[in-house]
Structure formats: structure tokens, C-alpha cells
Amino acid sequence: MTLSEILPSALLLPAADKLRLIRYLAVDIDNEDSVAPLEHGRTYALQSPQFEEGAAEALMGVLESNQH
Numbered sequence: 518m519t520l521s522e523i524l525p526s527a528l529l530l531p532a533a534d535k536l537r538l539i540r541y542l543a544v545d546i547d548n549e550d551s552v553a554p555l556e557h558g559r560t561y562a563l564q565s566p567q568f569e570e571g572a573a574e575a576l577m578g579v580l581e582s583n584q585h
Contacts, residue, residue, distance in 0.1 A: 530552060547554065555561070566572040 527535065530538065566576075
């Protein structure tokens with residue numbers, strides 16, 4: 518079965534059932550050996566625009582344009 522076959526039905530589920538499905542899938546993935554888990558105490562690099570020059574101004578501009 519493919520994701521495109523399952524997704525329409527999953528989207529129709531009530532919120533509580535969607536959360537149960539997420540939990541079930543997360544546990545299933547966690548039990549697979551082929552997925553490398555995150556290691557406790559290890560530092561991971563994450564991309565963030567937080568310290569990019571002009572990022573705050575660009576975000577503010579988008580937020581202000583969406584208010585009008």
C-alpha cells in the first residue's frame with residue numbers, strides 16, 4: 518500500500534486518532550534498525566535564519582503584509 522492510498526483516509530480521522538497514528542508510526546520507526554536515532558547528549562547543527570542579516574526585517578515585512 519502506498520502513502521497516496523493511505524493519506525486521504527488518514528486525513529479524515531479525528532484529531533485524537535491522528536495523534537494515535539503518529540504515535541504508532543513513531544514507535545514502529547523507532548523499532549527499525551535501518552533508522553539511525555538521535556544520540557542523547559550529542560550536538561546537532563540546525564539551519565536557522567535567526568542570525569542571518571536581514572532575516573528579522575524580512576519576516577516582519579511578511580507578517581505586516583499579511584495583516585492588511
